Amino acid sequence: MNIVVCIKQVPDTTDVKINPETNTLIREGVDSIINPFDTYAIEEGLRIKEKLGGEVIVMTMGPPQAESVLREALSMGCGEAILLTDRNFAGADTWATSYTLSRGIKKIGEVDLIICGKQAIDGDTAQVGPGIAEMLDIPCITYTGKIKDIDENGFTALRMTESGHNVIKSPLPALITVVKEINEPRMPSLRGKMNAKKADITHYTAADLACNLESIGQLGSPTVVRKIFAPPAKGKGEIFKGEPADTAEKLAAELKDKGIV
Amino acid sequence: MNEYNFTEDQLMIRDLARQIAEDKIRPVRAELDEKDEFPEEIIKILADSDLFAIFVPEEYGGLGGGAMELCIATEELSKVCGGVAVSYAASGLGAFPIILFGSDEQKKKFLPAIASGEKIAAFGLTEPNAGSDVGGMETTAEKDGDDYNLNGNKIFITNGGVADIYTIIAMTNKSRGARGASAIVVEKGMDGFDFGKKEDKMGIRATVTRELVFEDCRVPAENLLKREGLGFIVAMKTFDKSRPGIGAQAVGIAQGSINEAVEYASQRIQFGQPVSSFQAVRHMIANMSTKTEAARNLVYHAARMVDSGVKNISKISAMSKLFASDVAMEVTTNALQIFGGSGYMKEYPAEKFMRDAKITQIYEGTNQIQRDVIGLKVIKENKSGKKK
Known part of the structure; x- marks a missing residue:
């Protein structure tokens, strides 16, 4: 089973700042981490590999600094890491990113399963996973909360919805995006970290992937960002402590008092 | 660097x-x-x-x-x-x-x-009548053919019952006192090896401390470490190597309590300002941090000496355990003080740090024993012209 996990390098959200003039995220001096939802994708990939054999390849598109999140994925147990990096990739929206990642996957060749996190915590669009599937013309199951009965021919997935879940059977190759209920990501190991530090990371440029230059980066991005702003600060919350019956009464009184109900 | x-x-x-x-x-x-x-x-x-x-x-x-x-x-x-x-x-x-x-x-x-x-793994030395005084040890290991026959009880054993591999110090020749002790590896599941009382402790409660019971427990003679009579040496050399680890535990506990206390002091408002802005609290934080930093450096120094392979490490090893554990007890007590009334409540971690700190002054040799080791060594060095 050849599995590709697509990950994204995101700023550690606790200290996100937006430049009010350019409407873009200030990334300087902000720590980068693996998009937390993608760690569940890595874990699921590793679990399937441990069950069925094969390889987990982790891939991301980004500047050379994005190697650090790929090394983190390697330290968890992924066998190979690929970085799609090229100045022409810069400024990509979800469409151009999906295209570029799909070219990266085509370059690998035989791929049975592609796993992505359900969305990234910076953009929150949840579009890149399905976008890749569309460009590769393979089935896509979003919000996967559990994978059952997986073998070379296909698998059954539970797709989580707001009111419950769908049970979906799919052939392979396919793409899934996963929610955090699917597993508990493992900690890296020391041996994994030591190997990851030394590991070679494959770099592919737009030319390596035979990308259509009009489909990548800012040029290939139909999205135009008109304005980005930080949401206004929320008012101070209040927590009622005590017995449920008492706290419910207090809450109801407070809501009435404020004219909310 | x-x-x-x-x-x-x-x-x-x-x-x-x-x-x-x-x-x-x-x-x-x-x-x-x-x-x-x-x-x-x-x-x-x-x-x-x-x-x-x-x-x-x-x-x-x-x-x-x-x-x-x-x-x-x-x-x-x-x-x-x-x-x-x-x-x-x-x-x-x-x-x-x-x-x-x-x-x-x-x-x-x-x-x-x-x-x-x-x-x-676990280590078994302490008995009801033998802790710091190894000479009072009552657990025996009698040679019988290709086996040792173990009888006796070990108490307060960390990971007792949970561990699979136990290094046990037992008397192979009682008449020789401390020189009649030997170190033998015993495995869980061996006939005659059982577990007794599980202790209900004040602190370090996320660990099991339990009694080991040997009743005609037969252990293959090949499990003897080195040779008979070296048990006391094995125990002392083991402690020389492990005591900086207790120091490190103490430093960690002290630092953990400082981290929590500083966070609390920065948020707790009294008289219209965070209590961390008051000199009385600030100076406490300064003293706690300085002492912990000193302890940390002594522990690292001792651990590096242990790993360097130099011979005489008993003194520095004992010093690191002694100093760090006394610092931990003092620092955690003061961290709780910074929390005020809240620190006394289980809702906050301050009281747990204080309970956890206490044991570091006691196990792997009480701090009184550490002072004996250090004092004796310093006096000996002085006599032999190896003054600092």
Whole structure:
């Protein structure tokens, strides 16, 4: 089973700042981490590999600094890491990113399963996973909360919805995006970290992937960002402590008092 | 150079242990303290992360570190929970006699499983009438054909019942006193080896402390470490190597309590300002941090000396344990004071740090025994012209 996990390098959200003039995220001096939802994708990939054999390849598109999140994925147990990096990739929206990642996957060749996190915590669009599937013309199951009965021919997935879940059977190759209920990501190991530090990371440029230059980066991005702003600060919350019956009464009184109900 | 001159591998160990402590231990530490049992799931995570490999030589399945690496991991775990830290570090204590005195064959047999964390190790010395005074030991190991026949009880054994591999000190020749003691490796499941009373402790409750019971327990003679009569030496050399680890546990507990106290003091408003802005509190924080930093540097220095292979490490090793544990007791007491009334309540972690700190002044030799070791050594050095 050849599995590709697509990950994204995101700023550690606790200290996100937006430049009010350019409407873009200030990334300087902000720590980068693996998009937390993608760690569940890595874990699921590793679990399937441990069950069925094969390889987990982790891939991301980004500047050379994005190697650090790929090394983190390697330290968890992924066998190979690929970085799609090229100045022409810069400024990509979800469409151009999906295209570029799909070219990266085509370059690998035989791929049975592609796993992505359900969305990234910076953009929150949840579009890149399905976008890749569309460009590769393979089935896509979003919000996967559990994978059952997986073998070379296909698998059954539970797709989580707001009111419950769908049970979906799919052939392979396919793409899934996963929610955090699917597993508990493992900690890296020391041996994994030591190997990851030394590991070679494959770099592919737009030319390596035979990308259509009009489909990548800012040029290939139909999205135009008109304005980005930080949401206004929320008012101070209040927590009622005590017995449920008492706290419910207090809450109801407070809501009435404020004219909310 | 980084702050403490750590190697790249040591930085990796520190970061990984810190990540596990924050992500996996912090959310459950109050529950572990309440439940008073061995933290099996956390230990599994530590094992899968190779943290049991860092004090085992490479040729026996480890990553080739020593006392310093064990200290770094122990300190990080202790910043969040001193109990989990000792469940972990006690496996190192059980492994050290085998690493120091085991034959190649014994090392091949026992160490790989300890390094992978598949098996936990423990060390058994203390008895109802023998702790610091090894001469009072009553557990016997009589040679009988190809076996030793063990009889007696060991008490207060960390990881007792949970561990698979136990290094036990027992008398093979009672008439010779401390020179008649020997170190023997006993495995869980051997006939005549059972577990007795499980202690209900004041602190470090995320670890099991239990009695070991030997009733005609037959152990193959090949499990004897080195030779008969070396038991007391094995115990002392083991403690020389392990005491900086207790120091590291103490430093971690002290630092953990400072971290919590400073956070609390920055948020707690009195007289219209955070209490951290008051000089009385600020100076407490300064003293606590300075003493902890001094203890940390002494512990690292002792651990590095242990790993350097120099011979005379008893004194520095005892000093690191003595100083760090006294600092931990003082610092955790003051951290609770900064919390005020809230610190006395179980809702906050301050009281747990204080309870966890106390044991570091007692186990692996009380601090009174450490002072005996240090004082005697200093006087001897002075007499032989090796003044500082």
